Amino acid sequence: MSPALSLRRVDRRFGTVQALLGVDLDFEPGQVHAVLGENGAGKSTAIRILAGLDQPDSGSVELAGSPVRLRTRDSAVRRGIGLIPQTGSLLGELTLIENLALTQPRQLIRRRHVGETLEAAAASSGLTIDVDTPVRRLGRAQQQLGELAIMVAQGARILLLDEPTSVLDADEIHGLHRQLRVFADTGITVVLITHRLHEVRAVADAATVLSHGTVAWTGRVADVDDVTLARSMVGDLPESAPPPRQPIIDDADPALVLDRVWAATDDLAPVRDVTVRVRPGEVVAVVGTAGSGQRTLAEVAAGVVTPERGARRVTGRASYIPERRSDALLSGLPVKWSAVLPRLKDGRFTRFGMVREDAVDEFARDLLGRFDVRPPNPDLPAGALSGGNAQKLVMGRELDTAPAVAVVHAPTQGLDLLAAQRIRDLILTTAAAGAAVLLISADHEEARALADRVLVLRDGRIVGEHTAADYDHAVHRLVDVPLHEDGPA
Numbered sequence: 001m002s003p004a005l006s007l008r009r010v011d012r013r014f015g016t017v018q019a020l021l022g023v024d025l026d027f028e029p030g031q032v033h034a035v036l037g038e039n040g041a042g043k044s045t046a047i048r049i050l051a052g053l054d055q056p057d058s059g060s061v062e063l064a065g066s067p068v069r070l071r072t073r074d075s076a077v078r079r080g081i082g083l084i085p086q087t088g089s090l091l092g093e094l095t096l097i098e099n100l101a102l103t104q105p106r107q108l109i110r111r112r113h114v115g116e117t118l119e120a121a122a123a124s125s126g127l128t129i130d131v132d133t134p135v136r137r138l139g140r141a142q143q144q145l146g147e148l149a150i151m152v153a154q155g156a157r158i159l160l161l162d163e164p165t166s167v168l169d170a171d172e173i174h175g176l177h178r179q180l181r182v183f184a185d186t187g188i189t190v191v192l193i194t195h196r197l198h199e200v201r202a203v204a205d206a207a208t209v210l211s212h213g214t215v216a217w218t219g220r221v222a223d224v225d226d227v228t229l230a231r232s233m234v235g236d237l238p239e240s241a242p243p244p245r246q247p248i249i250d251d252a253d254p255a256l257v258l259d260r261v262w263a264a265t266d267d268l269a270p271v272r273d274v275t276v277r278v279r280p281g282e283v284v285a286v287v288g289t290a291g292s293g294q295r296t297l298a299e300v301a302a303g304v305v306t307p308e309r310g311a312r313r314v315t316g317r318a319s320y321i322p323e324r325r326s327d328a329l330l331s332g333l334p335v336k337w338s339a340v341l342p343r344l345k346d347g348r349f350t351r352f353g354m355v356r357e358d359a360v361d362e363f364a365r366d367l368l369g370r371f372d373v374r375p376p377n378p379d380l381p382a383g384a385l386s387g388g389n390a391q392k393l394v395m396g397r398e399l400d401t402a403p404a405v406a407v408v409h410a411p412t413q414g415l416d417l418l419a420a421q422r423i424r425d426l427i428l429t430t431a432a433a434g435a436a437v438l439l440i441s442a443d444h445e446e447a448r449a450l451a452d453r454v455l456v457l458r459d460g461r462i463v464g465e466h467t468a469a470d471y472d473h474a475v476h477r478l479v480d481v482p483l484h485e486d487g488p489a
């Protein structure tokens, strides 16, 4: 039998960057196929070509053994290929039914029919989804499942998922894996970009490692061990070398205080009566499922959102690494302007009221080199950086300024093994230098590895607090404890 989908000798170059070179890849029907590789290896480029969002310079895409030209996303969808991008593509104000209807304008008036199609597609794949609630009010996991149901309702037989689990917590990841296996069992081909080796082991039949735009390894997951996969991705992992930390002084004044804070925004889940104190040199993690108010909490802590009640107090300068890296970058401008952003007012970058572009250039080159942002080209538009490299740039830029307070949201989301290890070391270095670090993450393992104390956020409230020593997976269950609904006193 022919593979469901293939790349044949695909080349793709962006300026001086060879994103893909002679890539041959086969995705078999009824299999989950993981695509791995370090940041900038070419994974998203390959997926975008398969989804009709980009075209190869040479080589071709084959569907069931025959070459096809996928000029647009629609042309891929018509051929049964659906893409779930990293950030999702649904319109938040609309329900799932309305989102599906939008993709089928001729059926707009037959709303009931669209609803039935969606519900039938969901039922046939064992999905439980809420089709009538505006998407922005659904949790991230529900949004993803809804997006998958929409693809299946549109007739998708091939599903391409770009790092779908990077924003999910452990339970949600487990749920998505179960769902992907159900799809594969019905003959659907699932292509999954991921950085997590345990995810490959948990859900994939086959895997491919891309490295510098070429295939470094491809085969059955059962035939390979984790060390081989990791080596083909990033070479040998150096030992993590976090700096020595000073003991935290119990009665030290906190550098960041959120005191009984209530806050809400139009788009985000609220936080209610939240108190957090972070002392200099301390890492405090807030864990919880997406939609429990983490982003609101991060924005309040960073001073971006003003609380409705309660107070925020910060001693010294605060850095903020937001969950959506694009919020922190000037996407249309050369990378150097994003690199220098927090320091643009430093005297060394201006003379006679004019910006000294040579100084900006030199600074950006040094920063890109030290934080391994690839390609290290200060003139590349920031929007052209791969997800992981954009992340390295924002983390490096913010933590390099020796902040007194650092609010860090999902710091290793989308990073390869090596880059994630470096960023974790950088967070510990920042704390060791005396910063109060508030880490907001859905990743319990990461919280456990980095934090001195872990707070559990659910429905906008802190429902548990643990020291690093007593924190383990049992914490997880707290996330499911029901809470009373009430408003500000």
Ligand SMILES: Nc1ncnc2c1ncn2[C@@H]1O[C@H](COP(=O)(O)OP(=O)(O)OP(=O)(O)O)[C@@H](O)[C@H]1O
Binding pocket: 014, 015, 017, 018, 019, 037, 038, 039, 040, 041, 042, 043, 044, 045, 046, 374, 375, 384, 385, 386, 387, 388, 389, 414, 416
């Ligand atoms: N539109 C573009 N313009 C210029 N360079 C680009 C563009 N798109 C991708 N690139 C470059 O191509 C290379 C491959 O990028 P790609 O996004 O495919 O990597 P990736 O493996 O998905 O990385 P990540 O894990 O960080 O998301 C990178 O060096 C990236 O900077």
